[in-house]
Amino acid sequence: MRYYLEVSGCQMNRLDAEILDGVLRRRGWERVRSPKECDVALFFACSVRRHAEEKIYSHIGSLKNIKQRNNLIVGLLGCTAQLEKENLFKRLEILDLVAGPGALRDVPDALIDLQNGAKELLLLGKENTSYDKLRRCDEAPFSAYVRVVSGCSRNCAYCVVPRARGRAIERPPEEVLCEVEALSKNGTKEVILIGQDVSAYSYNGYKLADLLRDALKIEGIVRFGFVTSHPTSVNERLFEVMASDERMSRYLHLPAQSGSDRILSLMRRNYTVKEYLETVNTARRIVPELELASDFIVGFPTETEEEFEASRRLIKECVFLNSFIFKYSERPNTLAALKLKDDVPAKEKQRRNIELLKTQEEASLLRKQRLIGQKVRVLVEGYDKKSKKKMTGRTWNNHIVVFEGEAKRGDVVLVEVERVTPLVAFGTVVC
Ligand code: 5AD
Ligand code: SF4
Numbered sequence: 095m096r097y098y099l100e101v102s103g104c105q106m107n108r109l110d111a112e113i114l115d116g117v118l119r120r121r122g123w124e125r126v127r128s129p130k131e132c133d134v135a136l137f138f139a140c141s142v143r144r145h146a147e148e149k150i151y152s153h154i155g156s157l158k159n160i161k162q163r164n165n166l167i168v169g170l171l172g173c174t175a176q177l178e179k180e181n182l183f184k185r186l187e188i189l190d191l192v193a194g195p196g197a198l199r200d201v202p203d204a205l206i207d208l209q210n211g212a213k214e215l216l217l218l219g220k221e222n223t224s225y226d227k228l229r230r231c232d233e234a235p236f237s238a239y240v241r242v243v244s245g246c247s248r249n250c251a252y253c254v255v256p257r258a259r260g261r262a263i264e265r266p267p268e269e270v271l272c273e274v275e276a277l278s279k280n281g282t283k284e285v286i287l288i289g290q291d292v293s294a295y296s297y298n299g300y301k302l303a304d305l306l307r308d309a310l311k312i313e314g315i316v317r318f319g320f321v322t323s324h325p326t327s328v329n330e331r332l333f334e335v336m337a338s339d340e341r342m343s344r345y346l347h348l349p350a351q352s353g354s355d356r357i358l359s360l361m362r363r364n365y366t367v368k369e370y371l372e373t374v375n376t377a378r379r380i381v382p383e384l385e386l387a388s389d390f391i392v393g394f395p396t397e398t399e400e401e402f403e404a405s406r407r408l409i410k411e412c413v414f415l416n417s418f419i420f421k422y423s424e425r426p427n428t429l430a431a432l433k434l435k436d437d438v439p440a441k442e443k444q445r446r447n448i449e450l451l452k453t454q455e456e457a458s459l460l461r462k463q464r465l466i467g468q469k470v471r472v473l474v475e476g477y478d479k480k481s482k483k484k485m486t487g488r489t490w491n492n493h494i495v496v497f498e499g500e501a502k503r504g505d506v507v508l509v510e511v512e513r514v515t516p517l518v519a520f521g522t523v524v525c
Pocket of ligand 1: 142143252253254314349351389393420421422423424425
């Protein structure tokens, strides 16, 4: 059996896809690069924004001719599947399988059933972390996501994830540590602990800071990171762990979403801009060389020009290394969809999006310029895709560095930075 697998969305979907990929190959299936050459085509879809969902629907729809020719089996998996359920079969006639994140362990058997003539299989399940046990640690990636929390128990007004992935379920620490150890034995160099709100991790009082301290006892992993953190769930103890060991990443993804208190309150984010700034200051005071990243939503219902400008000011004040900027997208049955009118015109959202990207680009350049003349520690990932002769890697605070000099994947080298763009620092290995 040959299968094609495509993923969109965040690290959760990516990890889910990676695990399924490993399971299918263990069963002797072969992964191919094009849906034209396969027996089964699987798509992990993200439900956070409507536009992304529609793109994947039209992409899947375009396989109609191939399906007729090759008897192709087509599956849509992940968050969108859980949300839209059987409606997807109506929307996309071509679909044979719809499986939510909590039912992925049943996918391989369902594919066999479909080959044997079953029709329109809908697999839904409660999100459960036992799926992670199927991970093939013998195929350790260079940089590995390790799930510590699945789902999310927050109530951000715009967000569909708690409906798509359910409330937060924390994995027992022993299970996480066992996985990290196995990955390390098999050659993984970087471990990134993931959760929708990973810093809120708490297992019978054992917190993310405790988990990181125990993970740091495992040898072989050269860098430990974590994403994503809600601004109210980080604290000094966590920052102290980040500062305590040079194997800890000095990068904090702390989505602000808006620079306006009124919008933050409508979004139900549970913090004010002042509190956000205090958290940023505390983090920077405790963690040397810390870089921060954020997410922003522009055009949230009722957002005025002034409130949008406040987001701009926040980017300037915090000088984020990068920000992911999104146009508000109304999602079914979210609090915002039920209570607020999506009243910022599409054109205006687009303008605000471009403006904020520009402001962020200026901030990114400022952060990069600080590196010029400095020697930075880089974990080498391999050859740079563009120049081929040069190598690339990232610093401990997540700057992308492209450099010349002797090094191989997995090495840790010192690079002297000579020139920068908003996204990349260029330099030469000094040792
Ligand atoms: N519209 C636009 N952006 C959204 N995000 C989440 N939900 C929505 C939505 N309905 C963004 C947030 C979040 C990131 C993963 O996606 O900024 O942090
Ligand atoms: Fe990830 Fe959320 Fe998109 Fe699912 S809906 S893929 S959890 S961003």
